[in-house]
Amino acid sequence: MNETTLTSQEREKNRELKQKLQANIEDALQVLLPFFAIHQKQALQFRKPSYVISSTENATNTLDYCRERGSYNFETAEFTFNPTTIENIATIGEETAHYIHGEINPLWKDKPKTKEEYFKTANLVELIGRYGALVYTQEKKQKVEPINWYDVVTDGSGLEVGQTHYEGYTRAEKIFKEQGAKLLPKIARMSFEESRNELPKIAPIHFYEPRLYSGLQRMIKKII
Numbered sequence: 312m313n314e315t316t317l318t319s320q321e322r323e324k325n326r327e328l329k330q331k332l333q334a335n336i337e338d339a340l341q342v343l344l345p346f347f348a349i350h351q352k353q354a355l356q357f358r359k360p361s362y363v364i365s366s367t368e369n370a371t372n373t374l375d376y377c378r379e380r381g382s383y384n385f386e387t388a389e390f391t392f393n394p395t396t397i398e399n400i401a402t403i404g405e406e407t408a409h410y411i412h413g414e415i416n417p418l419w420k421d422k423p424k425t426k427e428e429y430f431k432t433a434n435l436v437e438l439i440g441r442y443g444a445l446v447y448t449q450e451k452k453q454k455v456e457p458i459n460w461y462d463v464v465t466d467g468s469g470l471e472v473g474q475t476h477y478e479g480y481t482r483a484e485k486i487f488k489e490q491g492a493k494l495l496p497k498i499a500r501m502s503f504e505e506s507r508n509e510l511p512k513i514a515p516i517h518f519y520e521p522r523l524y525s526g527l528q529r530m531i532k533k534i535i
């Protein structure tokens with residue numbers, strides 16, 4: 312929404328929506344901080360986020376649509392939501408988890424050098440986003456909507472959403488189902504390299520991951 316073209320009534324409405332969004336993010340922050348093992352004092356050092364209300368009207372594909380629904384920008388610490396998603400508990404939980412994660416472990420600071428590194432970093436970031444959404448939704452006694460991956464990836468740029476989100480979301484769901492919230496502090500502090508070694512062991516999502524890992528270990532032992 313371009314602020315300058317709004318009538319005073321629309322501007323007032325926009326201000327109200329922003330306040331509502333801020334209140335909802337702050338609520339999620341209070342709930343999620345202890346799950347990330349972060350003290351209030353430490354959270355005072357975090358950057359102060361800003362809030363933007365958008366509309367999905369300009370979204371031309373899935374990627375735009377996801378961004379317009381609810382997103383967090385790690386560089387600018389800006390939350391962008393549209394009026395229909397401000398009250399969506401899972402989206403609020405996910406974007407707030409991204410914010411917390413970015414403050415304690417800014418993984419995007421080292422720009423990925425390869426496409427593989429980019430997708431792996433995105434998957435680690437999205438794992439924490441989804442993990443936060445699952446924890447927050449449970450605390451709010453609500454249910455998370457399952458993702459229809461087929462619909463996501465069959466729409467053009469949706470493939471990128473699939474590649475950046477699928478692995479992370481799938482691991483998060485598996486971890487939360489099997490171990491609840493307890494691994495959140497550890498995984499949220501993992502480096503890119505650690506996540507690469509640890510996640511296939513903690514939460515294998517393909518049947519070959521654990522075998523591949525033990526096979527590699529055997530090979531390494533032989534070499535050493």
Ligand SMILES: [Zn+2]
Nearest residue numbers: 405409437440
């Ligand atoms: Zn996300």
